Amino acid sequence: MTLQEIRELLKCEVLCGEEVLGSEIKAAFAADLLSDVLAYANEGTLLLTGITNQQVVRTAEMLELLGIVFVRGKRPDAETITLAKTKGIPMMTTKYIMFETCGRLYKNGLCGCIERVADDTDRK
Numbered sequence: 001m002t003l004q005e006i007r008e009l010l011k012c013e014v015l016c017g018e019e020v021l022g023s024e025i026k027a028a029f030a031a032d033l034l035s036d037v038l039a040y041a042n043e044g045t046l047l048l049t050g051i052t053n054q055q056v057v058r059t060a061e062m063l064e065l066l067g068i069v070f071v072r073g074k075r076p077d078a079e080t081i082t083l084a085k086t087k088g089i090p091m092m093t094t095k096y097i098m099f100e101t102c103g104r105l106y107k108n109g110l111c112g113c114i115e116r117v118a119d120d121t122d123r124k
Contacts (some may be wrong), residue, residue: 004022009104010096027111028110029047031049037063043065054080060087071101074093
C-alpha cells in the first residue's frame, strides 16, 4: 500500500512529504508512548500516533520509519513540521481515532510490524 493510498483511505491532510506519497508501506505500528515505539516498531514501518512533539520525529528518524500519521485530528506545531521536512519524514493527519485508523488499514491489507517480522521469518 502506498502513502497516497493511505492518504485517500484515511482522508488525510498531508502536512509534509507530498513528494514521496508514492512510497510503498508494508507495515504499521500504533502507539501513544514513544517508549513502545522504540521497543517494538521496526525499520520501514508507518507510525500511527497522537504524539505531536519533536521527539516523535526524532524517534521516526532513529528507527528509519517511513512516515507518521497523526490520529484524532492532532497536528504538530510548525517547528515539528519543519524538522520532519528537513529529515525527509512525511507526515499526515486524520480525524479518525487510533482504533478506526488501525482497523481501516488492516482491513485493506496493511499488517502490523510484528506480523511482518513473523512473515519474513516464516519465509526463511
